[in-house]
């Protein structure tokens with residue numbers, strides 16, 4: 001299973017690791033026109049009408065208390081993402097993309113058989129860079145499902161059948177299955193499941209292999225949040241559509257897959273009719289690379305719409321509700337959602353009866369923003385309620401224990417670097433190492449650690465760690481050029497505290513360019529082998545992914561993988 005770099009590649013990495021010389025790219029380092037997939041052959045946003053499809057409610061599989069075991073099939077399917085487009089071939093779970101939303105109760109363990117019924121040929125062509133580092137051919141179609149945010153035991157790096165956390169190298173092929181047991185011993189929260197197969201995660205997720213997973217508990221129910229038809233998941237999924245309506249993927253892994261359109265719950269520019277009352281939206285970014293900065297605006301006059309009251313994030317409820325997009329404050333922070341981030345948001349439409357509100361996105365992707373999708377969906381607020389709104393909007397929730405930096409046994413530094421390989425290829429590395437380099441991060445079970453995440457690149461990277469939820473400490477600006485040239489770390493400004501909606505348990509965090517971001521976490525659950533990586537999936541596949549091991553004392557012998 002060991003992937004080896006070709007000579008040329010190995011040479012340049014060694015050089016870089018040895019002398020600390022890394023080329024820093026200024027901003028986006030590729031141009032869309034380099035792609036044979038010219039923009040003209042793609043669907044253009046203004047080709048067809050917006051807000052003609054109703055927002056689908058994602059089908060959910062509520063797991064009854066006595067059910068211990070289910071099967072979810074990875075399948076090839078068809079999706080119809082817009083009224084005026086033909087069906088496109090997609091992959092999904094149980095014929096759906098996004099897959100069915102699994103709903104369980106906290107503490108209800110669930111065994112899932114992930115059964116691979118996909119064909120042996122991928123629906124999307126392989127991208128340049130996907131196989132450059134392989135010394136043994138791997139099957140075109142290989143899959144492994146990871147439940148993102150779950151706390152599970154991953155005892156082995158090779159057991160393909162019992163691959164609970166979704167170890168990237170222990171993939172299965174069509175005809176095989178992967179069996180996982182999820183203990184679900186955590187409080188209420190929103191998770192996602194998605195493909196994680198080594199070197200091809202981005203392509204598999206772009207093909208559609210992603211779904212949601214919700215854990216409920218009594219405390220959350222006691223809050224009397226909007227529920228039933230007033231509790232709605234909004235999954236933002238960037239898709240790339242050609243003019244004939246079929247899917248495309250980046251043809252070079254050095255191009256992040258932004259796609260050219262954004263589906264919300266599987267439809268492009270859907271509309272949703274809402275009553276003038278409170279709703280709870282579980283917002284989740286299931287895109288490969290696209291981030292969103294979102295806010296509601298009046299469709300007619302662009303006046304600010306209702307505030308977002310964020311009550312939860314990746315690891316469940318916040319301690320204090322964070323107010324975003326406050327219409328009274330023109331400088332108010334928008335909700336930012338990087339890939340895999342979740343925001344549990346209450347929106348009160350009661351002052352907007354009869355209005356139309358557009359979900360506006362100011363995040364500009366692609367070179368010069370040519371792939372920007374500035375509008376995501378439309379809310380049509382009905383004139384009247386069907387019944388009084390008795391739901392609550394909490395201002396505070398359960399206290400979140402603060403992890404104390406004084407208790408940290410180690411401060412690990414992880415440098416994020418971009419390495420220019422020539423020919424418009426970049427590799428993205430963590431501490432100058434690629435995925436298959438031996439494990440360097442070994443964590444003692446029970447310990448608290450601070451990780452200093454040093455982003456030397458020109459791009460934001462959403463950083464994710466398996467197994468744990470962490471807390472953000474701060475972001476500190478530093479001189480990245482100087483650091484790359486001389487190794488000297490020079491702080492250039494004051495440390496910034498977390499945003500109000502980052503004051504909770506996180507498993508994905510935005511690492512802004514030129515910032516050193518510090519996080520703290522406690523490893524107090526399982527020993528085994530886990531993964532940390534950038535959640536821009538093309539970065540992950542281009543090796544911005546590393547293993548770590550949690551061990552019980554005494555300290556382990558070095559492990560190869």
Ligand code: C2O
Nearest residue numbers: 146148340464531
């Ligand atoms: Cu959501 Cu390792 O991933």
Ligand code: CU
Nearest residue numbers: 147148149466
């Ligand atoms: Cu994960």
Ligand code: CU
Nearest residue numbers: 461534536539
């Ligand atoms: Cu990245």
